Amino acid sequence: MVFIPPFVPETFITMYMPAIYAGLIVGFIATMAIAMKREEIHILILTDLVGLAMIFVVSAVGTDLAEALILPGLVVELAETLAISEILITREMRKIEQDPRANLTKSSSMFPQAFSLDMEIMTTAPNFIALVLIGYGIFLTGFTGGAVAGGGIVLHAISKKARGLPVLLLDGIAGVSGIAWCLWIIGFLLFFVAPQYWVLSLFLAACGLLLKVASKVGLIGLLMREDIDKE
Amino acid sequence: MRIGVLWNKLADPKNIPRLFAFSLGIILIIGFIVPMALNPDQIYVRPDPQEQIDEGLALAPYDRGGEPLKEAGFINPQYPENAASLGMITGYMSPLAEWISSISPYFGTSIYSSPGGLVDEILYYTRGFDTILESSILMMSFIIASWLSINYTMNRKNDADEIKKDMKKAVNDSVHVAREVKANDAKARSKQLRRDN
Amino acid sequence: MDFVTLGGNLLGTIPLGDIVLYVNPFNLFLFAVLLGFTALIAVSKPETQVEAAKFNTLDNAQVKVDEKEFRQRRFLSVICGIASAGAMITGDLFNFTLFMALVGILNIGIVSAVKQTSVLNSAFNYGLIAMMCSLPLFGGASIILASTGTLSLAVLSQMHASPMVVFGAILMLIGILGESGVAPFFASKAEMFRTPGSPFIVIIHLSSLFIIVRAVEILLLVLW
Numbered sequence: 069m070v071f072i073p074p075f076v077p078e079t080f081i082t083m084y085m086p087a088i089y090a091g092l093i094v095g096f097i098a099t100m101a102i103a104m105k106r107e108e109i110h111i112l113i114l115t116d117l118v119g120l121a122m123i124f125v126v127s128a129v130g131t132d133l134a135e136a137l138i139l140p141g142l143v144v145e146l147a148e149t150l151a152i153s154e155i156l157i158t159r160e161m162r163k164i165e166q167d168p169r170a171n172l173t174k175s176s177s178m179f180p181q182a183f184s185l186d187m188e189i190m191t192t193a194p195n196f197i198a199l200v201l202i203g204y205g206i207f208l209t210g211f212t213g214g215a216v217a218g219g220g221i222v223l224h225a226i227s228k229k230a231r232g233l234p235v236l237l238l239d240g241i242a243g244v245s246g247i248a249w250c251l252w253i254i255g256f257l258l259f260f261v262a263p264q265y266w267v268l269s270l271f272l273a274a275c276g277l278l279l280k281v282a283s284k285v286g287l288i289g290l291l292m293r294e295d296i297d298k299e
Numbered sequence: 300m301r302i303g304v305l306w307n308k309l310a311d312p313k314n315i316p317r318l319f320a321f322s323l324g325i326i327l328i329i330g331f332i333v334p335m336a337l338n339p340d341q342i343y344v345r346p347d348p349q350e351q352i353d354e355g356l357a358l359a360p361y362d363r364g365g366e367p368l369k370e371a372g373f374i375n376p377q378y379p380e381n382a383a384s385l386g387m388i389t390g391y392m393s394p395l396a397e398w399i400s401s402i403s404p405y406f407g408t409s410i411y412s413s414p415g416g417l418v419d420e421i422l423y424y425t426r427g428f429d430t431i432l433e434s435s436i437l438m439m440s441f442i443i444a445s446w447l448s449i450n451y452t453m454n455r456k457n458d459a460d461e462i463k464k465d466m467k468k469a470v471n472d473s474v475h476v477a478r479e480v481k482a483n484d485a486k487a488r489s490k491q492l493r494r495d496n
Numbered sequence: 497m498d499f500v501t502l503g504g505n506l507l508g509t510i511p512l513g514d515i516v517l518y519v520n521p522f523n524l525f526l527f528a529v530l531l532g533f534t535a536l537i538a539v540s541k542p543e544t545q546v547e548a549a550k551f552n553t554l555d556n557a558q559v560k561v562d563e564k565e566f567r568q569r570r571f572l573s574v575i576c577g578i579a580s581a582g583a584m585i586t587g588d589l590f591n592f593t594l595f596m597a598l599v600g601i602l603n604i605g606i607v608s609a610v611k612q613t614s615v616l617n618s619a620f621n622y623g624l625i626a627m628m629c630s631l632p633l634f635g636g637a638s639i640i641l642a643s644t645g646t647l648s649l650a651v652l653s654q655m656h657a658s659p660m661v662v663f664g665a666i667l668m669l670i671g672i673l674g675e676s677g678v679a680p681f682f683a684s685k686a687e688m689f690r691t692p693g694s695p696f697i698v699i700i701h702l703s704s705l706f707i708i709v710r711a712v713e714i715l716l717l718v719l720w
Binding site for chain 1: 313316317318320321323324327328330331335336337338339340341342343344345346347348350362363364368372373374375382383384387388391395409413414415417418419421422423424426427428429430431432433434435436437438439440441443444447448451
């Protein structure tokens with residue numbers, strides 16, 4: 069049985085050209101679309117397509133390393149979209165604040181619309197499903213687990229229609245994320261300082277990442293709840 | 300076009316992303332005339348796509364050998380000498396993961412999702428610094444976004460509702476004015492009619 | 497080109513698995529300067545800008561940074577300083593691009609809380625460029641990986657550059673140009689400075705300056 073071959077198998081070498089050309093073509097289409105569009109919100113959405121081209125190009129290499137490198141690329145893209153769309157909303161709100169009468173209708177479509185979720189499923193099942201999701205996420209640990217557990221928190225949050233949310237709670241969640249980050253850094257350093265404790269380091273890193281991602285996805289859910297409650 | 304006009308266009312922030320996208324697209328097209336080929340001498344090489352599945356391994360595409368806590372798995376990083384317990388994570392599986400892999404032949408497809416295994420070794424150990432930076436990027440953008448939303452965009456004190464209320468008032472006022480104008484109009488017309496008759 | 501020809505004798509390495517940070521006099525100097533500047537920022541207070549007010553009033557408006565905004569901005573600036581200092585000594589191509597993305601997002605974050613819409617506008621436009629830069633930066637690095645089979649700068653500097661490596665380096669170069677806001681993509685980044693809070697604003701400028709110096713060194717190592 070061969071676990072790792074000394075050289076890259078023939079399949080990956082023949083697949084490289086089609087894969088990277090597909091990446092280049094997707095990138096070209098996306099960048100040209102951005103160059104031709106005028107609306108800022110469209111450009112913001114189209115930049116995600118550029119990120120897709122990046123994933124093509126990285127994954128074309130087809131080694132285990134390439135697989136590990138996709139994750140940072142994806143996360144960077146996601147994180148930047150989040151921060152930049154928030155800046156776009158801020159800018160539009162500042163504009164309205166300075167001149168309340170000007171272009172209110174034109175730009176206000178960009179804001180999250182308050183909407184009511186009066187579905188039956190929202191009152192019966194959510195607690196159970198949220199619990200299952202969080203439990204499964206804790207079993208998975210790591211990045212995937214964080215996303216699943218965070219999804220559970222989001223579900224719980226959007227299904228509960230309790231009014232108002234103290235900012236203190238949000239601060240608390242941000243704090244959990246900071247602690248998780250420290251856990252992880254300790255785990256990472258321990259790998260090199262004391263290699264014999266690698267199991268401990270592995271679990272520190274995996275649980276740190278779980279807490280971090282879950283708290284962040286949960287934070288999105290809680291912010292969303294603020295909007296839904298607003299009506 | 301004079302060069303000055305061109306520079307003036309470049310000074311508008313709104314045009315810059317589109318200009319950047321355009322030049323990036325041109326460079327991507329140049330890629331088609333560059334001879335490209337994958338170098339077969341790579342680090343972290345993986346076996347042929349279907350090879351492990353055909354052999355019926357439980358951790359199908361990610362089985363790199365090793366025995367949990369006893370024997371290291373196989374992995375070929377750039378600097379093996381910098382990682383003292385290299386391959387141990389690759390060979391490791393948590394007891395729960397081991398149990399699942401014993402009853403299901405498809406555990407390999409979700410090997411990402413339990414501590415241990417090949418991808419964790421790369422993400423946490425040999426290239427752990429990359430993942431630290433990546434999660435710092437995530438954390439920073441969350442700090443930026445949540446700070447803005449808590450202190451400004453979702454701050455209820457200077458809410459858009461206020462503006463909306465003002466707008467509604469203004470609309471009501473203008474409707475009121477329009478109605479008055481209309482009434483005056485009708486009055487004047489009837490007066491005119493009466494005078495004409 | 498070798499480390500020694502470019503930056504002086506190798507003083508030492510910090511091995512963290514595959515990512516080996518290395519220190520030679522040139523990189524050490526850049527690293528120390530950035531850390532010193534970051535320390536200065538951590539203890540300083542922001543300046544207040546006096547702006548000529550509207551036409552119908554006579555008094556000038558003071559544009560101030562309030563307490564909460566000041567604390568957030570200081571935190572982000574210190575992290576930005578540390579991140580750019582880290583980029584000075586990293587010895588891995590992909591690691592460097594990640595440092596660059598981190599500095600980019602922090603630059604946006606530092607000005608994200610201001611009230612001037614023109615500054616927010618340019619920050620948003622710069623953010624769009626920073627997002628697009630993930631394709632040339634990570635894509636360029638992975639094309640170099642595909643061609644040479646390594647990401648370590650120490651190994652890359654010993655290799656001969658093929659046309660494919662040159663293409664990867666060109667992609668990385670345009671990513672660096674966009675991310676650090678050099679001509680002809682300067683406008684969106686230059687406009688971001690026009691806001692009060694001087695020592696924190698200057699780190700935006702300084703970090704992109706230092707990163708571009710370091711990027712030139714890395715491209716020379718890869719290409720020569």
